[in-house]
Amino acid sequence: IWAGSDDGLIHVTRDAGTTWQNVTPKGMPADALVNSIEVDPHRDGGLYVAATRYKSGDYAPYLYHTDDYGATWRTLTKGIDRGHFTRVIRADHNTPGLLYAGTEFGLYVSTDDGANWRSFQLNLPEVPITDLALKDNDLIVATQGRSFWLLDDLDVLWQGLEDFDAARPHLFQPHPTVGYGGGNGSESVTAGTNHPAGVRVNYHVPEGVEDATLTFRDSRGAEIRSYDGSDLDITAGLNHFDWDMRYEKADDFDGLLMWWGTLNGPVAPPGNYTVELALDRDTLVSSFEVLMDPRAECTREDRISQFEFLKSIRDKVDETHDAIRHMRSVKSQSSALLGRLDEDDYPAIFEEARALDSLMTAVEEVLYQTKLKSNQDMLNFPIKLNNKLAHVGSLASMGVYAPTEQMVGVRDEVTALIDAELAKWHTLRDERLPAFNALIRDSAIDLIGVPEE
Structure with missing residues (x-):
């Protein structure tokens, strides 16, 4: 003493x-x-x-x-x-x-x-x-x-004292990070600034390097997210990037409106991960660990169960929105083609195009509320399958716990209904659409023509 x-x-x-x-x-x-x-x-x-x-x-x-x-x-x-x-x-x-x-x-x-x-x-x-x-x-x-x-992040000082050469790129090993907590890093004139939530990656870039890529991978080596260009905004010297630990979000489409539904990817669960820094001819790799929040009342297994549940919802919403975007693209291309043709000259093409359009519209209207034009329209027109599933994801991500039995039941029921509609679209895509393209080819329609005076 x-x-x-x-x-x-x-x-x-x-x-x-x-x-x-x-x-x-x-x-x-x-x-x-x-x-x-x-x-x-x-x-x-x-x-x-x-x-x-x-x-x-x-x-x-x-x-x-x-x-x-x-x-x-x-x-x-x-x-x-x-x-x-x-x-x-x-x-x-x-x-x-x-x-x-x-x-x-x-x-x-x-x-x-x-x-x-x-x-x-x-x-x-x-x-x-x-x-x-x-x-x-x-x-x-x-x-x-x-x-x-x-x-924050004395790791940079610790590791820099051990092995550091300013003439070469250097990737510092991230500190073990608690899976939840922190803030957005914004500054205030009246309150303190919290450390941004997520994993902070510090890296050194020597003079002359302009482009770099950071890639995050799970314990099996599968890519989670990759960032480059404006995401990093690198400068010569010490740089840092704050990864929010989220997986890729679900795709959206033009005009998408939803009520209380999330497109966010799930937050990475506790476990071991790696980050890669690629620049010029060098690729540097470092490992790090995501820890359980010690305040959480759930188990590690519960947290992983939540992640898998939210990821399954993200995947299905993503698949649904991709299908809607693809159907709209087909309808747009078909409409543009019909706009160049005279129906009297190509009645079979017009008939098949309208039939395809009607079938795709019927599928989309089950998957998405097509009458939505503003956020207030949800009061008048009920949400459809994509929004129902995304809403379950929003509810399941509000805390740190395994999904409830009811959440799993709703997800499974809505997913089955979505899959039934996607199966209809896949049949149109794989059978009716190729046949329609064959009909167009057989009709010997000129791709380029001179307008009549």
């Missing part, structure tokens, strides 16, 4: 307080105030000390370290401005020799166990740092008069 006092003394006991030994550094002024002590997390008998004498008009920094229970001490102030008196020192829990110091005029960092210091302000205001704390991979900074600040 260590104790530092306001009158410049440091004591240690190694027998649970039965006896104490005065181990005050010989070079520390007698009237210094021991402002903070930090047990060295990497060495037995190690302690870091921050002391001040600003109340006596001395604004010099006083930092010390021992690794032998106070028998000997080192002074650790090289690089800190002589007028920046030191209030606190903390040792990184992950990387030996990585230290943080809070002074009257800002933050300092040392990567060589205090032998040298340099400013670590980044976007911090120039303000007294009264305390520092480390939690997981975050550095928490308490200031005097300017609130609390957090430096």
Whole structure:
């Protein structure tokens, strides 16, 4: 047990307080105030000390370290401005020799166990740092008069100290990420800014590189999402990308309107994943883990069951919307063809085109409420199968739990009805449409013609 006092003394006991030994550094002024002590997390008998004498008009920094229970001490102030008196020192829990110091005029960092210091302000205001704390991979900074600040993702610092070459691309391993929580990262003038939800991927791009691609894969290597171009907005130096952990969303189509139905892909469940950074001739790969939210009352299996359920809904809604889009494309092409022809010259083509149009329209009207023109129209015209299924997905994604028996029942019932309509479309697509195209070819219709005067 260590104790530092306001009158410049440091004591240690190694027998649970039965006896104490005065181990005050010989070079520390007698009237210094021991402002903070930090047990060295990497060495037995190690302690870091921050002391001040600003109340006596001395604004010099006083930092010390021992690794032998106070028998000997080192002074650790090289690089800190002589007028920046030191209030606190903390040792990184992950990387030996990585230290943080809070002074009257800002933050300092040392990567060589205090032998040298340099400013670590980044976007911090120039303000007294009264305390520092480390939690997981975050550095928490308490200031005097300017609130609390957090430096996220110390992983970049940890990994950068191990193996980093600024002339080459580098993909930092993402920190294990809880599957829910966080915010959208937006800034506010009246409230703090939460870390964006999801997995943050930090990567370094050297000069001259303009294009890159980030690809996320599951534990089997299957691609989940891929991002490039404007999604990344890369610049030379350190970049980061926040993946929301969502799978690809279901497709939509022009004019789609839905009531309380989601197209969002499901959020990746707990498990192991990889991210790939591809640029120029290099492809870098790193693994990461998505963790269960410790606040969740469900099990890991429940969360995976929810994911599989939502993915099945996403897949079926996607298939439904693709079918609607394809049917509309066929009808549009058919209408354009008929607009070029005289019905008296091609009565069979007009008859078959109208029959196909009628059959496709009947299928679409079961799958989607075609009368919707605004969001208020749902009050007058009932939603159809695509919206009913998407609504179940919305309800099932509102919490963190396995789908209920009723949700599964509704999904299965609506899916069966959708499949019946899709089967009709597939028959039209695979049988009637090829026959219609054959009829068009047999009719020897010119593709290009000169308008009659």
